[in-house]
Amino acid sequence: MPILPIRSFPLGESLMHGRRALQYFAVVLFAVTSGQAVPFVVFPKAEQLASADGRFVVRNTDREAPLTELVGTFHFLFLEDTASGYSRKLCDYVGVAAVAWTDKNSIIVTQYVGKRTSRALIFAADNTDDPVVIDQPLLTHLISYDLLPHLQGNDHVFVEATKVDGETLTLRVWGYGQHDAHGFRLNCEYNLQEGSATCREGNRP
Numbered sequence: 688m689p690i691l692p693i694r695s696f697p698l699g700e701s702l703m704h705g706r707r708a709l710q711y712f713a714v715v716l717f718a719v720t721s722g723q724a725v726p727f728v729v730f731p732k733a734e735q736l737a738s739a740d741g742r743f744v745v746r747n748t749d750r751e752a753p754l755t756e757l758v759g760t761f762h763f764l765f766l767e768d769t770a771s772g773y774s775r776k777l778c779d780y781v782g783v784a785a786v787a788w789t790d791k792n793s794i795i796v797t798q799y800v801g802k803r804t805s806r807a808l809i810f811a812a813d814n815t816d817d818p819v820v821i822d823q824p825l826l827t828h829l830i831s832y833d834l835l836p837h838l839q840g841n842d843h844v845f846v847e848a849t850k851v852d853g854e855t856l857t858l859r860v861w862g863y864g865q866h867d868a869h870g871f872r873l874n875c876e877y878n879l880q881e882g883s884a885t886c887r888e889g890n891r892p
Contacts, residue, residue, distance in 0.1 A: 727787040727797075727848070730780075731762050737769075738788045743812045744769055745777070745786055745794060764796065766812060777810055778818075789851050789879070797847045807848040807858060809879070821877060821884075822846055826860065829884040834873060840866025854879045860886065 728736050731747045738744070748763045764784060767774040778784075778798055785797040794810040796818075806822035823844045827835060838844055841864025850857040860873040875886040 727785045727795075727850075730764065730784045730786055732783075733786070736786055736788070738792050738812065739790065740792070742769060743767065743792065746774075766794065766810070775815060778808060785848065787848070787851055790853070793879070795848045795851055795856065799845075803843050805845040805847055807846055807856070807877075809856075819882070821848075821856075821858065826875070826884060826886070830873070830875070830886045834886055834888070836866050837862075837871045837873060840864065841871070854881075858884075859889075 730736075730745075731749060733747070735744050735746045744767045746765050746767055748765060750761045750763070761779060762781070762784070763779050764777040764786070765774045766777050777794065778796060780796075780798045781801060782799050784799065787795045789795065792812040794808075794812060796808040796810070797805055798808055799805045804823060806820055809819040809821070823838050823846065826846065827838050830838070838860075841862045843864050844862040845860070847859045847861075848856055849859050856877040856879055858875040858877055860875055861871060863870040872889040873886045874889040875884050877884045
C-alpha cells in the first residue's frame with residue numbers, strides 16, 4: 688500500500704486561512720457526534736478503537752518528524768488482529784482522523800490530506816486489498832451533472848464520513864474556491880455494497 692505524501696505549509700499561509708482552519712476542526716468534531724447508528728471517534732485522541740466482535744483493533748502511532756523533514760508529528764493508523772497479534776498499516780494522516788467500524792468489520796476513515804482536501808477510506812479488516820477511496824475525483828463520476836461545478840470549480844473540497852447505517856454511508860462534502868467563494872455543501876449517501884452515490888445540496892458550511 689503506498690504511503691501518502693504529507694505536506695507542510697508556511698506559517699503565513701496558515702494565518703491567512705485561520706477562519707477556514709477553525710471551521711475545519713468544527714466539522715471534524717461534528718462528524719463524531721452526528722452519526723447515531725455507528726459512532727465515529729477522533730484519532731489520535733482516541734488512541735484505539737475495537738471492532739464490535741473484538742477481533743480487531745485500530746490503533747494510533749505517532750512519529751516525530753526529523754528536523755531535516757517537516758515540522759510536526761506524523762500520525763499512523765494500524766489494524767491489529769487480537770487473536771494472532773498481527774498488525775498492518777492502514778494509512779497515515781495529518782492532524783486528526785475520524786474512524787468507525789461497520790457491522791461487517793469494515794473500517795471507515797476520514798483522512799485529511801493537507802489543507803485543501805479530505806477523503807473517506809473503506810478498509811476490509813479481513814483482507815489486505817487496497818481501500819475503497821471516496822474522494823473528489825470519484826464523486827465527479829457518481830453525482831448528477833448539475834452538482835459537478837461544486838467539485839470541479841473549487842480548489843478546497845472535503846469529503847467526510849459522518850454516519851454508517853447498514854449499507855449506507857452518509858457523507859458531508861463541502862469546500863470553497865473560485866466557483867463557491869462563500870462555500871458549498873453537499874449531503875451524500877454512498878451505498879457500500881453497490882458503490883453508488885446520491886447527493887443533494889445542503890446548507891453552506
